[in-house]
Amino acid sequence: MEEYKYEYHGRFFLEADGLSMHFPAKTDAFGRTTSWIHAADRVSFKVPKGKTLGIVGESGCGKSTVGKMLMNIYQPTEGRVLYDGVDITHLSGKQRRPYVKKMQLVWQDPYSSLDPRMRAGAIVEEGMRNFLPELSEQQRREKMLQILNMCGLYEEHASFYPHQFSGGQRQRVCIARALSTDPELIVCDEAVSALDVSIQAQIINLLMDLQEQMQLTYLFISHDLNIVRFISDEIIVMYLGQIVERGTTEKVYLHRAHPYTKALFSPTPVFTPGKKPEKKTLLQGDVISPVDPPAGCRFASRCPYAQEKCRKEDPPWSNLEEDHYVKCHLFA
Ligand code: SF4
Numbered sequence: 221m222e223e224y225k226y227e228y229h230g231r232f233f234l235e236a237d238g239l240s241m242h243f244p245a246k247t248d249a250f251g252r253t254t255s256w257i258h259a260a261d262r263v264s265f266k267v268p269k270g271k272t273l274g275i276v277g278e279s280g281c282g283k284s285t286v287g288k289m290l291m292n293i294y295q296p297t298e299g300r301v302l303y304d305g306v307d308i309t310h311l312s313g314k315q316r317r318p319y320v321k322k323m324q325l326v327w328q329d330p331y332s333s334l335d336p337r338m339r340a341g342a343i344v345e346e347g348m349r350n351f352l353p354e355l356s357e358q359q360r361r362e363k364m365l366q367i368l369n370m371c372g373l374y375e376e377h378a379s380f381y382p383h384q385f386s387g388g389q390r391q392r393v394c395i396a397r398a399l400s401t402d403p404e405l406i407v408c409d410e411a412v413s414a415l416d417v418s419i420q421a422q423i424i425n426l427l428m429d430l431q432e433q434m435q436l437t438y439l440f441i442s443h444d445l446n447i448v449r450f451i452s453d454e455i456i457v458m459y460l461g462q463i464v465e466r467g468t469t470e471k472v473y474l475h476r477a478h479p480y481t482k483a484l485f486s487p488t489p490v491f492t493p494g495k496k497p498e499k500k501t502l503l504q505g506d507v508i509s510p511v512d513p514p515a516g517c518r519f520a521s522r523c524p525y526a527q528e529k530c531r532k533e534d535p536p537w538s539n540l541e542e543d544h545y546v547k548c549h550l551f552a
Pocket of ligand 1: 478480518519520524526530547548550
């Protein structure tokens with residue numbers, strides 16, 4: 221694949237270098253794996269410090285798998301994760317500890333990711349106990365209150381249990397917990413998907429404010445392009461385990477090229493009196509199985525422009541313009 225260029229002088233803060241994740245699908249009589257589920261294939265990207273990379277795609281496209289490989293929840297089948305230039309892919313528990321402190325995760329469902337028996341204050345202090353042992357009890361409490369405040373919560377919220385918060389407030393507690401270890405990178409995996417639209421906007425604004433204050437780097441994973449567009453500096457679009465389009469947010473949004481990205485960005489028709497609503501692109505055809513996918517384009521079964529070549533040959537990467545790349549035979 222052609223190297224993806226980025227206007228950045230210095231080393232990249234986070235790098236995924238050819239990450240693949242294959243899970244066994246079938247075994248033979250001797251217990252040997254005969255076919256594999258390709259959850260992610262050769263996924264590469266680079267994120268400078270203080271920036272946000274958005275990963276977007278439908279459910280099952282591999283975007284969360286990529287997040288889990290970065291967070292060491294999955295060990296990649298192939299490829300490397302580089303954190304500020306250091307290969308952290310195969311570090312042992314003890315070697316990895318400093319990176320666990322620096323890399324935090326905010327999940328989709330704030331309710332199930334918080335211990336219902338713990339008060340919000342204790343939830344936020346837990347990370348400090350593990351990773352900032354130098355803090356006294358008094359310092360921990362002060363820091364906890366400061367973080368809650370930064371996340372738009374008040375002192376009295378420290379004594380609340382998760383069920384006493386609204387959905388948006390619970391996600392604020394999750395973000396506060398992530399901030400408790402003084403992280404540099406936060407992976408937000410569908411972090412606002414379970415929230416109402418107005419609350420989503422508040423949480424996105426909070427994340428953007430925190431990024432500015434703390435120079436945080438985000439990997440923002442979502443199926444919703446409009447949300448990803450709002451918060452990201454760059455976007456990668458994934459389909460069935462592969463990246464199919466990538467570039468700066470503006471380029472991918474305004475000059476979307478891959479037929480899949482176009483369908484994903486296709487607007488929900490809005491009725492305006494006197495105006496014909498813009499047509500929504502509906503994808504036809506079945507999604508191919510991720511078990512030993514064919515050599516050709518994985519989107520061919522749903523693509524309105526598919527040709528014979530698409531079914532046989534893996535599309536090459538094409539450079540459409542500066543900072544904008546697409547993997548499709550139409551542009552080769
Ligand atoms: Fe469609 Fe072919 Fe492009 Fe795949 S390579 S997106 S099938 S035109």
